[in-house]
Amino acid sequence: MLKQFLFFLLVLFFAGSALAVHSVTVFQPNDSNNLKGTVGVSFNITDGNFLEAIHDVNLSIAISATAGVFTTYLVQDVNADTYCGAGASYADVNCTYTFVTTGVSDGNYFLDLNVLTFLVAGPDDQNHVTDSSDANFLIDNTVSGLTITSPTNTQTYTLGNDVVLVYTSPDTDIAKYWVQADSAGVIDNGTALSYTFSNLTIGSHVLYVNSMDNLDSNSAVASVNVTIVGPPGGTVCGDNVCNGGESSYSCPSDCGAVCGDGACTGTESVNTCPADCGPAVVCGDGVCGEGETKVNCSADCGAPVQPEGDEPIDDSETGTGDSGTPVVPDEQPVCTVSECNDGNPCTSDSCGTSSCVNIPVADGTDCGAGLMCKSGECIQKPAVDVTINTPSDNSGLLVGGVIVVVLIAALYLFYFKK
Incomplete structure (x- = not known):
């Protein structure tokens, strides 16, 4: 009887072991996200047979183009306590792993996990479970590249013609492009692969374009130099150059007003330039x-x-004549x-x-x-100069001499009168 009872307990133990849950489940990444840089991986380990005193757990993590293939190992046969915590109970525990995508080639991947539970006393007695992410994800660490296909560098355009900037990118996840001419404001050009610059002035210009992908990675800026020139063998009024047959009369915007050129233009008037505009x-x-x-x-x-009549006609008023008809100036x-x-x-x-x-x-x-x-x-x-005529030095001597003569004559008459 005792042997039969022990056999029954042994059967119950192995039956319970067979029915206990043992699984690993990937939580993140688990969808078709675009990933770059450092990414958090999370998963759950559940082992209904786990006894801390006699069991231990190792973990392997890999990425593959096909789920479950374990092509490139990120972690291989490492004690799971490193990611699940020291002394973790693997009956049901959540774990994390930091995935650094730098150095991984751009592409679509699945995340593969393999959890191995074994007896500490007998490592060969093993039981393992696996899981993979439900959907693949894109790793994109490469900065978007841009190539300007038109215009060519230092290409020349005639004033008045549009300059169409055309560019391409090898990336398929571009969110938008920005374009710019010289130091003007940056223009959001959406996902269009060309932009038309109009009204560029005569001279050299630099056109720029860069892009941003869906992961907010900005590309390097691509640029091209172009030159705008006047039409060959002629002139264009409005190009800020007074040349050819242009004059202040035919093109005042380029040549301005010059008094004496025979054209009454610009700010000239009969008062400021009668030579051109006639006498004031x-x-x-x-x-x-x-x-x-x-x-x-x-x-x-x-x-x-x-006008005849008692009252003069005021231009601002109207009256009536003898016939009663309105009198209008x-x-x-x-x-x-x-x-x-x-x-x-x-x-x-x-x-x-x-x-x-x-x-x-x-x-x-x-x-x-x-x-x-x-x-x-x-x-x-203007100030008026006032000249005061004063006697000269000789006139003073003459007046003094006359006075002396008069005094002498008076004394002489007075003396002989006595």
Whole structure:
């Protein structure tokens, strides 16, 4: 009977051992992530037969292009306490491993784990379980490379033509590209593989492009030099170069205004450059010049003629005639004298039929204490030299001699009278 009972207990022990759970499960990485740098690996070991007093556990970790192949070992047959903690109970324990991807070739991998449980007293008595990540993951440690295919370095373009920057990258996980011309702002160009630069000015320019992949890794900056030139055998107005047949009249933006070139352009006027714009119109010079009227310069053009009737017609009003029809001035001004006042005492201000008229008054007109008008500007009157005529030294001697003679004559008469 005793032997039968012991055999029964032995059968129950091995049956329980066979039914106990023994597994390893990968938690992370366990999906199709993109990985680079240092990555955390986590997993669980469960062994329902584990007895700390008689068992020990070793661990192997590998990566493979195919799950479960264990192609490249990261850890091989290392005591699991290193990653699960000293004295860990492997009946159910979570463990971690730090995976440094630096040095691993870029590519898609699975993570493989092998857990080996054995008797301390008899290491040959072993039991092992394995698991792999459910999905592969991409390791990408290489900085994205960029190649500019157009334009070629130092390529020349004629002013007004667009410059199209074209580039390629061997990476398939580019999130976006940035482009830039010289020191201008950086432009987010999305995932487009070209960008058009317009309105580049004459001279040398540097065009730049770089990229960022899905792991936020930035590529090295690629650049190319281009040169913009004017059209051959001609000139372009607006290129900031006054050349060829350009002049201040035909292209003031390049050549500017030059007094004496025969063109009244830019800031030139009849007052600042009569050589180009004609003589200045001055109220009071006896000539009824352009812009002068009987209203704004009666000194040159004569006094305005008042219409017959009891009241003069006000340009700002309308009345009715004998027949009852409205009396409307021939020309309705679009402004008023007050609006045309430019605040300059050296101009005669008036409202013309289409715009304000401000004509310089005659030179020498007083415009304030010690001030006078000249060419429409109020300036300081020049100082007047005052010469005081004083007697010369000889005149003083002559006057003194006359006085002496008069005194002598008076004494002589007084003496003989006695």
